[in-house]
Amino acid sequence: xxxxxARLAPWLGLTPFIGYLLVFLVVPxxxxxAGAFAEDGRPSLVNIRALFEAxxxxxxxxxxxxxxxxxxxxxxxxxxxxxxVVTRPATSLFRRVVTAVSGVxxxxxGVPLAFxxxxxxxxxxxxxxxxxxxxxLDIYGSGWxxxxxxxxxxxxxxxxxxxxxxxxxxxxxxxxxWREAAVNLGASxxxxxxxxAGPMLLPGFLGSMLLLFANAFAAYATAAVLxxxxxxxxxxxxxxxxxxxxxxxxxxxxxALAFEMVVVVAVVMVGYVLLVRRTSRWLR
Amino acid sequence: xxxxxxxxxxxxxxxRLLALLSFAVFFAVPLLSMLDFSTRVVGGNGRTxxxxxxxxxxxxxxxxxxxxxxLALFTVVLMLVLLTPTMIWVRLRVPSASRLVEFLCxxxxxxxxLVIVVGISNVYAWVxxxxxxxxxxxxxxxxxxxxxxxxxxxxxxxxxxxVVTLSEAARSLGAGWSTVIARVVLPNIWxxxxxxxxxxxxxxxxxxxxxxxxNFTTLPTVLALLGKSxxxxxxxxxxxxxxxxxxLLLLLSFVGRRDRSSKGA
Numbered sequence: 307x308x309x310x311x312a313r314l315a316p317w318l319g320l321t322p323f324i325g326y327l328l329v330f331l332v333v334p335x336x337x338x339x340a341g342a343f344a345e346d347g348r349p350s351l352v353n354i355r356a357l358f359e360a361x362x363x364x365x366x367x368x369x370x371x372x373x374x375x376x377x378x379x380x381x382x383x384x385x386x387x388x389x390x391v392v393t394r395p396a397t398s399l400f401r402r403v404v405t406a407v408s409g410v411x412x413x414x415x416g417v418p419l420a421f422x423x424x425x426x427x428x429x430x431x432x433x434x435x436x437x438x439x440x441x442x443l444d445i446y447g448s449g450w451x452x453x454x455x456x457x458x459x460x461x462x463x464x465x466x467x468x469x470x471x472x473x474x475x476x477x478x479x480x481x482x483x484w485r486e487a488a489v490n491l492g493a494s495x496x497x498x499x500x501x502x503a504g505p506m507l508l509p510g511f512l513g514s515m516l517l518l519f520a521n522a523f524a525a526y527a528t529a530a531v532l533x534x535x536x537x538x539x540x541x542x543x544x545x546x547x548x549x550x551x552x553x554x555x556x557x558x559x560x561x562a563l564a565f566e567m568v569v570v571v572a573v574v575m576v577g578y579v580l581l582v583r584r585t586s587r588w589l590r
Numbered sequence: 591x592x593x594x595x596x597x598x599x600x601x602x603x604x605x606r607l608l609a610l611l612s613f614a615v616f617f618a619v620p621l622l623s624m625l626d627f628s629t630r631v632v633g634g635n636g637r638t639x640x641x642x643x644x645x646x647x648x649x650x651x652x653x654x655x656x657x658x659x660x661l662a663l664f665t666v667v668l669m670l671v672l673l674t675p676t677m678i679w680v681r682l683r684v685p686s687a688s689r690l691v692e693f694l695c696x697x698x699x700x701x702x703x704l705v706i707v708v709g710i711s712n713v714y715a716w717v718x719x720x721x722x723x724x725x726x727x728x729x730x731x732x733x734x735x736x737x738x739x740x741x742x743x744x745x746x747x748x749x750x751x752x753v754v755t756l757s758e759a760a761r762s763l764g765a766g767w768s769t770v771i772a773r774v775v776l777p778n779i780w781x782x783x784x785x786x787x788x789x790x791x792x793x794x795x796x797x798x799x800x801x802x803x804x805n806f807t808t809l810p811t812v813l814a815l816l817g818k819s820x821x822x823x824x825x826x827x828x829x830x831x832x833x834x835x836x837x838l839l840l841l842l843s844f845v846g847r848r849d850r851s852s853k854g855a
Binding site: 409423530534571 | 622624627707712730733797810814831839
């Protein structure tokens with residue numbers, strides 16, 4: 307008995323940490339999941355069923371479309387940029403500046419990025435005026451910036467730097483010796499990429515793309531500031547349900563929408579972890 | 591052979607430069623637009639620094655900057671107090687808990703901030719009941735938010751030293767557990783602690799989701815509100831925030847380098 311107590315005693319050292327996360331992370335998450343399956347304080351599938359109505363499915367579709375488009379564009383362009391950057395040594399000022407700027411734009415952007423595109427592309431924006439004065443073209447149009455197409459542009463702007471950050475380590479793991487070995491065995495450059503570097507990088511690339519998808523799917527700040535009214539995507543619909551003063555009883559709808567978001571992000575993140583685990587076997 | 595390779599690499603260098611230039615233009619245009627937008631005179635020519643002066647002169651903005659800085663400070667302190675001893679303790683005494691701690695720390699990546707906000711209202715009702723309705727109570731939520739990033743920084747630092755041997759040496763010389771953690775292990779992972787602190791500061795200064803949906807006033811929410819009434823000032827504030835963030839992260843990269851070189855020595 308005393309032996310068991312002695313073995314369990316060190317676990318007590320974890321109490322503050324686990325207690326804190328129970329209160330501020332687990333309880334909110336459980337609240338959302340439980341609330342999604344309840345109505346008026348009783349278990350109910352009303353709100354879950356509502357997620358499959360046409361209007362809510364369209365909401366989900368726009369969010370998936372926005373996340374997928376910006377993830378693919380971000381992964382391709384960001385992967386290419388990372389490849390351009392990786393040839394410089396990690397301690398060079400160039401690399402440092404690129405990484406720092408990428409970090410800011412990818413993780414810190416939020417509100418400022420919405421204003422950056424407002425300053426550039428609204429009806430009195432800097433770029434809009436410059437293009438109009440130069441070639442007489444009205445690129446503002448009917449306010450596409452505030453719709454799905456505008457969000458795709460702005461999201462791609464922060465997805466590219468995120469791809470640079472998450473994909474650089476994978477690229478750095480590719481050793482020059484592998485290329486030398488391939489060349490010594492008579493491989494051409496395309497052959498090297500198709501049969502050595504490509505297969506090595508592919509899981510990491512696809513994994514990063516999934517991470518980008520999850521990042522866009524869960525992003526809130528930029529869209530919330532850019533689109534102040536209406537809800538073209540899921541996160542803004544959650545805002546609508548949370549802050550609605552017109553329609554009562556929206557709390558459980560907010561829970562259900564948030565639950566939908568967790569499910570999508572969780573599925574994508576599991577895929578990400580599996581793919582990254584595959585890559586890390588090689589890139590040590 | 592070498593001439594062919596040389597010709598290819600000149601072409602490649604030119605292409606590389608052109609591509610880098612296109613990326614630079616794509617990323618610079620919105621940022622330079624902010625600079626232009628925030629300094630132009632509405633309905634006239636010339637430049638004005640009024641929007642930038644507002645950042646310091648305006649009482650609301652100034653107090654929100656103070657709030658955000660205090661939040662960053664409190665978040666870093668609470669995060670370090672909560673996470674560092676726990677992670678060292680796990681490595682020393684309860685290695686079987688390491689997967690659980692890792693899972694909990696990385697969980698906020700799967701449960702987005704927006705979802706936590708939706709579910710946290712009951713918890714915050716209690717927080718406000720005990721601590722009052724101050725924006726600084728956001729600290730509690732922000733610690734959860736920065737957890738994955740801080741965990742990675744600290745975990746990398748801990749992995750690079752032999753915690754068990756260090757602590758056994760200290761213990762055999764008569765040190766207690768608190769001495770081992772505070773005076774033996776902590777100084778050895780200082781670079782990881784610093785980088786965890788930097789990334790937390792950057793994240794807290796830009797956080798919008800929690801602050802706006804829980805109706806607290808921080809720098810990002812003030813800037814977002816200003817966007818409707820005084821666009822140039824909000825654009826100026828946004829640009830200042832981005833530049834500040836870039837400087838913070840650039841400093842962070844130098845902290846990381848010192849760690850590597852000292853390990854090599």
